[in-house]
Amino acid sequence: MGRAEERRARQRRGRRAAPRRSSGGAGGKGGIGRFFTFRKLLGAFFTLCLLGMLGFVALYLLIGVPAGNAAAQQQSNVYKYSDGSTLARSGEGVNRQIVDLAEVPKDVQRTFVAAENKSFYDDAGVDFKGTARGLINTLSGKGKQGGSTITQQYVKNYYLTSDQTISRKLKELVISLKVDREKSKDEILAGYINTSYYGRGAYGIQAAAQAYYRVDADRLTVEQGAYLAALLQAPSQYDWAVASDTSKKLVRERWDYVLNNMVEMKWLDKAQRDAMEFPVPQEPQGAPGLEGQTGYLVEAANKELARQLVAQGSATDTDEALAMVDKGGWTVTLNVDKKKQTQLEESVKDTLTSKLDPEKRDVDGDVQAGAVSVDPKTGKVLAMYGGVDYVQHFTNNATRADYQPASTFKPVILAAAVEEEATTQEGQPITASTVYDGDSERPVVDANGEEVGFAPPNEDDVDYGPVTVQSAMNKSVNSVFAQMGVDVGMEKVMEVAGKLGMDVEDEQAVPAQTLGSMGASPLEMAGVYATLDNHGRKVTPAIVASAEHKDGSVEMPDAIGEQVISRTAADTVTSVLTGVVDDGTAQKSVRDNPQRRGQQVAGKTGTSDDNKSAWFTGYTPNLVTSVGLFGEDSETHAQVTLQGATGTLPGKGRVAGGGFPAKIWAEYTFGAMGDVSRFDLETNQGAAVQPTETATVEETPTQTPSETPTSEEPSSSPPPSETPTDETTTSEPPDTGESGSGSPSVSPPASSASESPPAGEEDGNGSGNGWWQGNGQ
Known part of the structure; x- marks a missing residue:
């Protein structure tokens, strides 16, 4: 027998003599190994993928494109004093006009694409990665979804609600895919800019153009369009009239981002971009029916309601919650006592404002008064004075927190x-x-x-x-x-x-x-x-x-x-x-x-x-x-x-x-x-x-x-x-x-x-x- 054969014989005897492993050992066929083999894990993975695909196909077949809910935006809100008498109705007479995309300058249209979705003209209407992140955030309670396409945002605005649920997000995904197939990109973009909320009670680009620049949408410049596009990220925070120094810095950076993206996408000449100056918006104007103290009370009530909508999970942030309030359909009863409200207004007038004469003394035109009256046993705000007139001075002096106490x-x-x-x-x-x-x-x-x-x-x-x-x-x-x-x-x-x-x-x-x-x-x-x-x-x-x-x-x-x-x-x-x-x-x-x-x-x-x-x-x-x-x-x-x-x-x-x-x-x-x-x-x-x-x-x-x-x-x-x-x-x-x-x-x-x-x-x-x-x- 040669050496090679001897060696193989010893190896065979060694294998026969090797002790038998326990059936319960970790490396054998028993125990965990019997349940978690590579083949079984691979099979389970492909099974889950198949089930997910079948489930998605089923959702795609079952979920149709619903009728739009834009009519809800036409409803008004009713605000009442604590005794039930009517304080105000808002939402009536507000400019919510829908405009054709052709009425919006081409460069202004592109500011929204540059701000929100650079791949808009090439994608299938859905950002799967961003949607998956949104689903995970919803499941984990982390809040706002990120990475939505313009199509998805339009679908949420026009066809769905802002509910933060798994079913709503899945519907958004399916409907976005179908809308992208059924509508042209121009139709989708027009729907998006006409249904988005821009703050100041403005829904749609026409209302926003009037609210911020006192012009119609067809007169907007690229600079102004870039501001409105930047504004959509956080309307209440980025409104220049009420923004903090930090927020002003952030919205300027966002404005720069939009225009720089347009240069990158060859939609704007760099020399032209470099010559552009930030277009500071006009001062806000109160809506009809909100003159005097009424507007201050309504604004304060809206903000408090919005905070509660966020707190209870109906909205992901304040901007989304305010958009829900401004859409209308609310009856809001305030704690404000009508008699005490009148007494507070008269006290400010008799004691202070009747003595101010800006024509005689410039400093008299710089005096702003704010006051709040509270019941310490119930916490009810019984009266509030926000300024001389909501349509003349938009900032509520009763709630502003920029002066030292x-x-x-x-x-x-x-x-x-x-x-x-x-x-x-x-x-x-x-x-x-x-x-x-x-x-x-x-x-x-x-x-x-x-x-x-x-x-x-x-x-x-x-x-x-x-x-x-x-x-x-x-x-x-x-x-x-x-x-x-x-x-x-x-x-x-x-x-x-x-x-x-x-x-x-x-x-x-x-x-x-x-x-x-x-x-x-x-x-x-x-x-x-x-x-x-x-x-x-x-x-x-x-x-x-x-x-x-x-x-x-x-x-x-x-x-x-x-x-x-x-x-x-x-x-x-x-x-x-x-x-x-x-x-x-x-x-x-x-x-x-x-x-x-x-x-x-x-x-x-x-x-x-x-x-x-x-x-x-x-x-x-x-x-x-x-x-x-x-x-x-x-x-x-x-x-x-x-x-x-x-x-x-x-x-x-x-x-x-x-x-x-x-x-x-x-x-x-x-x-x-x-x-x-x-x-x-x-x-x-x-x-x-x-x-x-x-x-x-x-x-x-x-x-x-x-x-x-x-x-x-x-x-x-x-x-x-x-x-x-x-x-x-x-x-x-x-x-x-x-x-x-x-x-x-x-x-x-x-x-x-x-x-x-x-x-x-x-x-x-x-x-x-x-x-x-x-x-x-």
């Missing part, structure tokens, strides 16, 4: 201090009677005694010396609350601000925020103070009571939420804020108003950097109202000063929060409040608490430990059993010119003496960015 933010700092049981640098609890150094431009220090690079001036650079938190709130002393914010921790302050209802998600937790340098709206501030009034239980102002559609109703969320800060913290702030009215920056306009009739009131004034905004947000136990005045250039819409408005202001002509805003608030509130009431407070701090006969000030000043107040902190309001009268306060001290020689005089607690703002001024101020110029504002 200034010193109306100070109560949030105190709420955080009490809620967090914060202490001063010396370890003393922060209470209404805690003493701080109130000198202007005193450097703020951290827990290690190191300066943080922030030293805010007080209004008119006044030095108050040692001053209690109560007195600092009354006088709106910036230096005190800047230090208090750092003592509490700015992260905690901003956290409490968010809990109370402020939008601080993108705000930095820096000391400058203590002066209210973020943006806020009267609606937002009304919610914050309503939560304080509601003893710390969250109030989210609600303007919509109910919304019914022909296809069903929308359940609106409860406006009253959970306890977000303790009752003690909320009630302490309320107690302290009664002092602002009775002994502080709001005493002239609110405390001494003859209509008050002993009504207990809490509130806070605010005047921003350079006097670009002025605020008063105040409340009784049953009514919270925030009033804001904003300086807005009547032509450029840039923020400008209010200083000198009406020409009758004392001192430097500053429009302070204790002036017109507080006067509007008082005339409205005391006329609408009903029976006189008092706060039910669970706290032993603040001006609303009857003073004891012992001294309340024991702590040493944070920055000047060697100095202590020479007398006790006064009570800023009468005991609960008493009614405020003129006899319970002292007269205002004479104007001494520049104030800053030391701390103000303080009377014994039993006297309930009044402390007045310095030098004839009514209010403290906030800063835009924490750094000041000129006179320190």
Whole structure:
């Protein structure tokens, strides 16, 4: 036997002698291996593919192209007051004219293809990859589908609804394939641009051309067409009239993208493209029937309804939801009280707008007013003032959040201090009677005694010396609350601000925020103070009571939420804020108003950097109202000063929060409040608490430990059993010119003496960015 044969014989014997593998082993025919062989997996895969193909064929055969639903766009919405009377009907008289594609310039047609679907003229009407991604997103709950072709978007607009369901997306896929076979590309493109929603209540390119450029579709330029095409991605965000700086940047980039694609596709000469300038749209115009305050109320209701449609999954984003609302068929009942709405409008007119004369003073044409009134127990928005007229000033001043709330933010700092049981640098609890150094431009220090690079001036650079938190709130002393914010921790302050209802998600937790340098709206501030009034239980102002559609109703969320800060913290702030009215920056306009009739009131004034905004947000136990005045250039819409408005202001002509805003608030509130009431407070701090006969000030000043107040902190309001009268306060001290020689005089607690703002001024101020110029504002 040769060597090769011996070797093969040994191999055969070795194989025969090899131990038998267990039938349950992982690598044998048993166990998992019996079920998952490569052949079986391959067979299962092809079976699934076959079933999917058969299923799709079945869907293609079963699903036909339905009749268009464009008629739904012709329906109007009905809006009602809380008593059921009609507020408005919208959608009537709106330009929804369908235009032939031949009436739209060829280059303008191409802007939409360049923006949405460069392969439009060559594809089969469906983006399978994008559709698959949309189906996966729907199944996983991730929201909006991406990658749809123009054909698919037209099918969704004209033949289907915006429901985010698997069945709707499959229908969209099948119908798009059939429509692409049955219709020409020009017919599909015409349908798309005629049924798309462009914002401003405009459906279709003709309505959009009128809404944004005041021209018919056949007069649109390539630049204008590119803007309208870019707008479709996010109409509410990209509308130039209301867009933020970030949104303006994004829509400019989108506009560039559209035109650059046209150059790439040889539809536009590069030299011509380079010479093009961005076509800024015209200012919006209100639709017929929405004059006065009506348009503001309808707009606010539409936006609130749209947010709820997104929240419940009926729409993927705000733009889609607003399109659903604007299509019509809704009956929307508002929480707005017709009588209180009229009272608020008349209060603004009597107190402010009737005194403005733009022909005599240019600044009078720059004054914008906004106000919101809320029931703190239910969260209902009872009245709203959005501006002089919706068709004259499109931006709703009641909901705009681009102006600083200034010193109306100070109560949030105190709420955080009490809620967090914060202490001063010396370890003393922060209470209404805690003493701080109130000198202007005193450097703020951290827990290690190191300066943080922030030293805010007080209004008119006044030095108050040692001053209690109560007195600092009354006088709106910036230096005190800047230090208090750092003592509490700015992260905690901003956290409490968010809990109370402020939008601080993108705000930095820096000391400058203590002066209210973020943006806020009267609606937002009304919610914050309503939560304080509601003893710390969250109030989210609600303007919509109910919304019914022909296809069903929308359940609106409860406006009253959970306890977000303790009752003690909320009630302490309320107690302290009664002092602002009775002994502080709001005493002239609110405390001494003859209509008050002993009504207990809490509130806070605010005047921003350079006097670009002025605020008063105040409340009784049953009514919270925030009033804001904003300086807005009547032509450029840039923020400008209010200083000198009406020409009758004392001192430097500053429009302070204790002036017109507080006067509007008082005339409205005391006329609408009903029976006189008092706060039910669970706290032993603040001006609303009857003073004891012992001294309340024991702590040493944070920055000047060697100095202590020479007398006790006064009570800023009468005991609960008493009614405020003129006899319970002292007269205002004479104007001494520049104030800053030391701390103000303080009377014994039993006297309930009044402390007045310095030098004839009514209010403290906030800063835009924490750094000041000129006179320190």
